[in-house]
C-alpha cells in the first residue's frame with residue numbers, strides 16, 4: 347500500500363530510542379524526510395547514524411528538552427530554518443511515574459504534567475505554523491497510553507495526564523480543521539523499551555526478586571501474553587500520519603495486545 351508520504355517532511359520528537367525511534371525509521375522507509383529531536387545530542391547523533399545505516403536516508407537532528415520552554419523555542423527556530431513547511435509531527439515524549447497518591451507531592455504532580463502535557467503542548471506550538479503550510483494538510487500524531495482507558499494501579503499521575511492528552515487530541519482535532527491539520531493519537535499498551543527495562547530492573551532490586559518474575563507479573567494481565575515491541579506501535583503512527591487516513595481525526599487508537607477492552 348502506498349501511504350502517499352514520499353518526500354513529505356516529518357519531525358519526530360522523542361526519537362533517540364524506543365517507540366519514537368521506530369516511528370522515525372518507519373517514516374523513512376515510507377520515503378519521508380525525517381528530522382529527529384530529544385534531549386541528548388550524543389544519543390541523537392547515534393540514532394541518526396543508525397537510521398541512516400538502516401534506511402540509506404539522511405536524518406537531521408536537534409537536541410531539545412521539551413520540559414524547557416527555551417529549548418522548544420530554539421527547536422522552533424531551527425525547524426523554520428530547515429524547512430518552511432512541515433507535513434507530519436510525531437510527539438513520542440512522555441512517561442509514567444509509578445507512585446501511590448500518598449507518595450506524590452505537588453512537585454511530583456507538576457513535574458509529570460510538564461513532561462506529559464506541557465511538553466506536548468510546546469512541541470505542537472513549535473510545529474504549528476510549518477504544519478499549516480503542508481500542501482496536502484498537516485498531521486499530528488501524539489503518543490498517548492492505554493492507561494486512560496484502563497487506569498493502571500500505581501500509575502495515578504500518568505493515568506491522569508495521559509487522559510488530558512487524549513482530551514487535547516479531541517479538542518485540537520476540531521480546532522485545527524480550518525488549518526487542514528488532523529490530530530490523532532496512538533495509545534500503546536506495555537511495550538518493551540528502555541522505559542520498561544529500567545522499571546523492571548528497579549522493581550527487581552527493590553523487591554529482591556528476579557527480573558523475569560517482575561516481567562511475568564506485568565505480562566500476566568496482557569491477553570496476548572507478551573509485551574509489545576516498539577516496531578509494532580510505529581506502523582499505526584505512520585498510518586495515521588499518512589493520507590490513507592484522510593477522514594480520521596480526534597481519535598486515539600489502542601495498540602495494546604488487548605489490555606484495555608472498555609466499550610467506550
Ligand SMILES: NC(=O)c1ccc[n+]([C@@H]2O[C@H](COP(=O)([O-])OP(=O)(O)OC[C@H]3O[C@@H](n4cnc5c(N)ncnc54)[C@H](OP(=O)(O)O)[C@@H]3O)[C@@H](O)[C@H]2O)c1
Nearest residue numbers: 360362363364365384385386411412439440441536537539
Ligand atoms: N513503552 C510503553 O510501555 C509505553 C506505554 C504507553 C505509552 N507510552 C508512550 O509512548 C511514548 C514513547 O515511550 P517509549 O517507551 O518509547 O519511551 P523511551 O524508550 O523512554 O524513549 C523516550 C524518548 O524520549 C526522549 N526524551 C525523554 N525525555 C525527554 C524530554 N524531556 N525532552 C525531549 N525528549 C525526551 C528520550 O531521549 P533522551 O533521553 O535523549 O531525551 C527518548 O528518545 C511516550 O509518550 C510514552 O508515554 C509508552
